[in-house]
Amino acid sequence: MSDPVPKALEVPPPASRASASGRLADGEWHCLHPATPLLKGGIALIAILGVIVVNLRDVFINIVIGGGPGEEYDPFVWIIEHDYAGLIVLAIVGGLLIFIAGFYVSWRMHTFRITDEQVEVRSGILFRTNRRGRLDRIQGINIVRPFLARLVGAARLEISVAGQDANVHLAYLGSAAADELRREILLLASGTVSEAPGGVASRASATGVISDLLAPELAPDVAPPESVVQMHLGRLIGSLLLSGFTVFLLAIIAAVIVVSATTREFFFLFGFVPAIIGMGSYYVSKFTRSLRYSIASTPDGIRVGFGLLSTSNETLPPGRIHAVQVSQPLLWRPAGWWEIKINRASHSSAKGAAGQANTTILPVGNLADVRKVLELVLPGLIDPEAIALLERGLISRGGNDGFTNSPRRARVIRWFSWRRNGFAIVPGAVLLRRGAIWRDLVVVPAARMQSVGLHQGPLLRRLRLAAIRLHTVAGPVIPRLGAIDADVAVHAFGDVADAAVRSAGADTSHRWRSA
Amino acid sequence: MRLELATSEWRRVSPKYVVVDLVGNLIFAIIVVSATSVPALVTHTIFWWALPASLAIIFIIALALTPRRVRAMGYQLRDDDLVFRKGLMFQRFVAVPYGRMQLVDINRGPLDRAVGLSELKFVTAAASSGVTIPGLPEADAEELRDRLVALAESRRAGL
Numbered sequence: 001m002s003d004p005v006p007k008a009l010e011v012p013p014p015a016s017r018a019s020a021s022g023r024l025a026d027g028e029w030h031c032l033h034p035a036t037p038l039l040k041g042g043i044a045l046i047a048i049l050g051v052i053v054v055n056l057r058d059v060f061i062n063i064v065i066g067g068g069p070g071e072e073y074d075p076f077v078w079i080i081e082h083d084y085a086g087l088i089v090l091a092i093v094g095g096l097l098i099f100i101a102g103f104y105v106s107w108r109m110h111t112f113r114i115t116d117e118q119v120e121v122r123s124g125i126l127f128r129t130n131r132r133g134r135l136d137r138i139q140g141i142n143i144v145r146p147f148l149a150r151l152v153g154a155a156r157l158e159i160s161v162a163g164q165d166a167n168v169h170l171a172y173l174g175s176a177a178a179d180e181l182r183r184e185i186l187l188l189a190s191g192t193v194s195e196a197p198g199g200v201a202s203r204a205s206a207t208g209v210i211s212d213l214l215a216p217e218l219a220p221d222v223a224p225p226e227s228v229v230q231m232h233l234g235r236l237i238g239s240l241l242l243s244g245f246t247v248f249l250l251a252i253i254a255a256v257i258v259v260s261a262t263t264r265e266f267f268f269l270f271g272f273v274p275a276i277i278g279m280g281s282y283y284v285s286k287f288t289r290s291l292r293y294s295i296a297s298t299p300d301g302i303r304v305g306f307g308l309l310s311t312s313n314e315t316l317p318p319g320r321i322h323a324v325q326v327s328q329p330l331l332w333r334p335a336g337w338w339e340i341k342i343n344r345a346s347h348s349s350a351k352g353a354a355g356q357a358n359t360t361i362l363p364v365g366n367l368a369d370v371r372k373v374l375e376l377v378l379p380g381l382i383d384p385e386a387i388a389l390l391e392r393g394l395i396s397r398g399g400n401d402g403f404t405n406s407p408r409r410a411r412v413i414r415w416f417s418w419r420r421n422g423f424a425i426v427p428g429a430v431l432l433r434r435g436a437i438w439r440d441l442v443v444v445p446a447a448r449m450q451s452v453g454l455h456q457g458p459l460l461r462r463l464r465l466a467a468i469r470l471h472t473v474a475g476p477v478i479p480r481l482g483a484i485d486a487d488v489a490v491h492a493f494g495d496v497a498d499a500a501v502r503s504a505g506a507d508t509s510h511r512w513r514s515a
Numbered sequence: 516m517r518l519e520l521a522t523s524e525w526r527r528v529s530p531k532y533v534v535v536d537l538v539g540n541l542i543f544a545i546i547v548v549s550a551t552s553v554p555a556l557v558t559h560t561i562f563w564w565a566l567p568a569s570l571a572i573i574f575i576i577a578l579a580l581t582p583r584r585v586r587a588m589g590y591q592l593r594d595d596d597l598v599f600r601k602g603l604m605f606q607r608f609v610a611v612p613y614g615r616m617q618l619v620d621i622n623r624g625p626l627d628r629a630v631g632l633s634e635l636k637f638v639t640a641a642a643s644s645g646v647t648i649p650g651l652p653e654a655d656a657e658e659l660r661d662r663l664v665a666l667a668e669s670r671r672a673g674l
Contacts, residue, residue, distance in 0.1 A: 162640070345640065450641035451611040456518050458604055466518060471609075471641035490518060497610035501595040504614050505670065 024177060025114040025184035032110055033154045033172040037103030039146070040171065045099060052092075112170055114181070116188055119159055119168055133161040133168045135189040136511060139346035140301075141182045142314040142358070145175065150311070157181060160346035162473075167346065182315060186300035189317065191511030227294035227305075228372040229365055235337065236290055239364035240283055242331040249279055290363045295373060300512070302376045304361055314358065319509025320344055321377050322448040323470075325477040326370055326394060327440035338370045338394070339363065342377065343475030359476050370394070378443060380428035389424060393433045393441040396420065403433055404492070409463055410483040423468065423481055425495055428503055430470060432481045442479045444470045446496075446503035454493040456486065468492060518606050525589030525600065532650025533585045535626045537578060544574035590648055595670065597637065597663070599646045609646050614670035615639045619660045623653075635659060 024030055102125070110123040122130040142158040149155060154172035161167060173181065240246075256272050259265075294305040301317035323343040332338070340362035362373045374390055375382055381390065392401045398419030399405075405422035406414055414421050417436035424431040430449070432442040453469040460466055460482070466489035470479040484492070548567045555563035584603050591598045596612045620636035627633060627649075633656035637646040651659065 450615050450639040451609050451644040451646070453643070454518060454606075454608040456606045461517070461606075469643065471639070471643045473640050474642055486518060490520060493608060493610065494520070497596055497598075497612075500610075501612045501614075504612055505595075 023184065024181045025188060027113060027115045029111045029113045032107065032112070032170065033152075033174050033177075034107070035149075035152045035154050036110070036172045037107050039149050039152070039154060041103070045096075114185060114188070119185065121168055121170065131168055133159055133166070135185065136191070137161050138185070138189050138317060139320045139344055140314055140316045141185060142312060143178050143182060144312045145307075145310065147309040150175075150309075155179075159185065160344075162345040183300075186315060186317060189511075190300060190513035227296050228376065229293070229295050229362065229369045231290065231293040231363075233291075235335075235364055235366075236287060238335060239332065239337055240286055242329075242335070244329065244331075245279075245282070247331070293363060295361070295376065297376050312358075316344070317509075318379065318512045319445075319447065319507065321445065322472040323445075323475065323477040323479050324374070324377055324443045325440055326374070326443075328394075328438070330438055332364070333439075336366050337364050338367070340365075340370065340373055340377075341476045343472050343477045345473045367391070367394070374443075378429065378445065380445065381426065381443070386426055389426065389431065390441070390443070393424070393431050394439065396433075397436075398422070403431070404484070404488055406465070406483045407485045410465055410485075412463060413459070413465075414483050418483065421481065421483055423484070423492060425492065425499060428499075430479075430496055430499065432468075432470070432479055434481065442477055444472060444479050446499040447507035447509070448472060449496070449500040449503075452493060452496045452500060454489060460486075466490070468496070470496065518608065520598070520600075520608065525591055528585060528588045528648065528650035529632055529652055530585070531630045532632055533582050534630060535624075535632060535650065536585060537581050538626055539624075540574070540578055540581065544571070544578070548574065585650065588649070592662070592666075597646065599637075599648060609644060611637060611639060611644055611646055612670070613663065613666040615644075616663060616667035619663055621656050621660055633657075637663065 106123070106125055109125055109128075110121075112119065112121045114120075116135075118132050118134050120130065120132045122128060138159060139162055140160040142160065144156040144158060145154075146156070149172055153175045155175045155178040156169065156171040157173055157178045159168040159170070170178075170181075252272075253276075256269065260269050288308040289306055291308045292305065292311070294303075296303050298315065301315050301320070303313065303315045305311065305313040321342050321344060325341045326338050327341070328338050339360065341359050342361050344359065361377065362369060365373065371387065371391070375387075381387070389402050393403065396403075398421075403420075403422035403424045405420065406418040408418070410421065411418040417434065420433055420436050420439075422433050424433075428446055430444050430446060432444075434440055434442070449470055449472060451471040453471060455467040455469065456465075463483075464486045465483045466486045467480060467482040468484065468489055469481075472479060548571050551567040551570055552564070554560075555567065580603060584601075587603050587606075588601045590600070593610075595614075596610045598608065598610045600606070600608045616637060617640055618638045620638065622634045622636065623632070624634070631653055632649075633651050633653050634647060634649045635651055635656050637644070637648070639646075648659075
C-alpha cells in the first residue's frame with residue numbers, strides 16, 4: 001500500500017446505520033445506534049440544563065411576584081440585574097450547539113466492522129483509537145441494557161477477549177440488532193463454514209420497543225427460552241438475609257445500641273441512620289439484580305441473564321470456564337443453598353447479580369439447581385457416575401466415597417474437615433473438596449489448567465503431608481488443597497500433570513462447532 | 516522426609532549461581548541490618564540492638580544455606596511438560612505443559628552478567644504458575660528458550 005497512513009486511522013467512509021436491515025457481520029463498517037450520544041453523555045447535559053431551568057424559575061417567580069431577592073448571592077439575579085441575560089442565553093445556546101455537534105461527529109466517527117476473523121472498532125475525533133479482537137479468542141459476549149437504553153430500545157454489546165481491559169465495546173446498538181449480532185459473531189467464532197444465517201426480522205418499530213421491554217431476558221428465537229433454574233422470591237430474600245453482611249450489620253447495630261445505652265449519648269443512634277439507609281439500598285440493589293436471574297444452554301455456550309430494570313445477558317462460549325467453585329456459607333446450610341462462582345479469562349465491565357463481578361454464575365440455589373448449572377458449565381461431566389461424584393463432593397461427610405481424603409494425622413491442621421478434605425481425578429477434570437463447616441467443591445477442567453504445583457513446608461513435612469495447587473487464570477476461585485498424604489500428593493501431581501497435557505491436546509472448544 | 520518425584524535426573528542450575536545469589540542476598544542483608552541499627556546508634560540503648568542482631572542471625576543462616584538451596588533448584592524437560600523444582604524448607608514443584616506457554620523471558624541482572632548467567636521465565640495465562648529458572652549459562656538459556664518455543668508451537672493449545 002502506497003498510502004503511509006494506516007487505513008484504519010483515516011476518516012471513515014460513510015457507514016451505514018447499525019439498525020438498518022441486513023446483516024451487521026458483513027465485513028463493512030457500520031455506525032452505532034443514533035441514540036448513543038444521548039445515552040452516553042447526554043443525560044448529564046440534560047440534568048445540568050434542568051438545574052439551570054429550575055434556578056431560573058425561582059428568579060422568574062421573584063421578578064413577577066415582586067419579592068426581593070434573598071440575601072444570599074445568586075449568579076442569576078446578578079446576571080439579570082446587569083442586563084447580561086441576552087449574552088448569557090447566546091453563550092448557552094452556542095455551547096449547546098458545540099456539544100451537539102461534537103456528539104454527532106463522535107457518533108459518526110465511532111464505527112465497527114466484523115469480518116470472518118476479527119471484530120474491529122474505531123472511535124475518537126482528535127485521538128483516534130482502533131481496537132481489534134480475534135474472534136477465536138472471544139471469552140464471552142455480554143449484552144447490557146441499562147434502563148434508559150431499554151426505553152429507547154438500545155443495548156450495549158461487550159465482547160470479552162482474554163486479558164485485562166481487552167474488551168471490545170459496541171455501545172449502543174439497536175436491541176434486536178445486538179441479539180442478532182451476537183448470534184452472528186458466535187457463529188463466526190465457532191468455526192462453522194456454513195452459509196450466512198437468515199437474519200431475524202428487525203423489530204425497530206415502536207411496538208418492538210415496548211415488546212422488547214416486556215420480553216423475557218432470553219431472546220426467544222435464539223435460545224430455548226426456558227431457564228434451567230428458577231429464582232424463587234423467598235429463597236432470594238432468605239439468601240440475602242442470611243448473608244455474612246447481615247451478621248456484620250447486626251453486630252454494628254448491637255454495638256451502637258450498647259454504646260448508646262451505657263453512655264446515655266443517643267447522638268450515636270442518629271448518626272447511624274444514614275448508614276442504615278445505605279445498607280438498605282445495598283440489599284435492594286442486590287435483590288433487584290438477582291430477581292430475574294436465568295441460565296440456559298444454547299448451541300454457542302451458556303447464557304446467563306441478570307437484572308430487573310437494567311438487564312445484562314451474557315453468552316459464554318464452550319470451554320471458557322477455567323474453574324468452578326460450589327460453596328455454602330454456614331448460614332445457608334440449614335436451607336441447603338449453594339452458590340457457584342467461576343474463573344474466566346476475561347472480565348466484563350458490567351456487574352452481574354448483586355453487584356458482584358460477573359463471576360457468580362448462580363447467586364443462590366438448592367442442590368437440584370446446582371446440579372443443573374454444573375451440567376451446563378461442565379459439559380464433560382454429565383454421566384451419572386460423575387454427577388454422583390460431584391454430589392458427594394458437596395454433601396458427603398467424607399470417608400471412602402470416590403475422593404482421596406486426608407489421612408487421620410491431618411486432623412492436627414484440619415480439625416473438622418480432615419475426613420472430607422480430598423480430591424478426585426476424573427476424565428477431563430480434577431475435583432477438590434474442602435471444608436466441613438464452610439463446605440466447598442472446586443472443579444477444574446483439565447483442558448483449562450495452566451500448570452500444577454506441589455508444595456510442602458516444614459509443618460506439612462513433619463506430618464508427612466503436602467499441598468497441591470492447580471494454576472488457572474486469575475479469579476475468585478483458588479483451586480488448592482492442603483494436608484494430603486505426601487506420597488499420594490506426589491502421585492496425584494504426576495496424574496494431574498498427565499491429565500492436563502492429554503486434555504489440552506484433545507481440546508477443540510475454541511472452535512466448538514468445527515470439530 | 517522430603518518430597519521427591521520418581522522420575523529421571525534433574526538438570527541443575529549452574530553452581531556459579533551460588534555466587535550471584537550470595538552476593539545479592541548479602542547486599543540486601545547489609546542494607547536491612549544497617550537500617551534497623553539506626554535507632555540503636557541514635558539512642559545508645561542496648562535493647563534496640565535486639566532487632567538488627569536477630570535479623571543478622573537469620574540472614575547468616577539463610578546465607579549459609581545458599582549452596583544447598585541452589586542445589587535444590589532443578590528442572591526437567593519431559594515429553595509434554597516442563598517440571599521445575601525449588602526450595603529447601605518450603606519445597607515447590609511445578610509442572611507446566613509446553614502448550615500452555617504464552618511467552619518466554621530471558622533476564623540478566625548485573626551480577627548475572629558478571630558471571631555469564633541468565634534467568635529464564637516461563638509465562639502462562641496463570642499468574643500463579645511462576646516458573647522462573649535462574650542461573651542458566653547464557654548459551655544454555657537461549658538454547659532452552661528456542662527449544663521451549665519450538666515445543667510450545669508443536670503442542671499449541673487454546674487458553
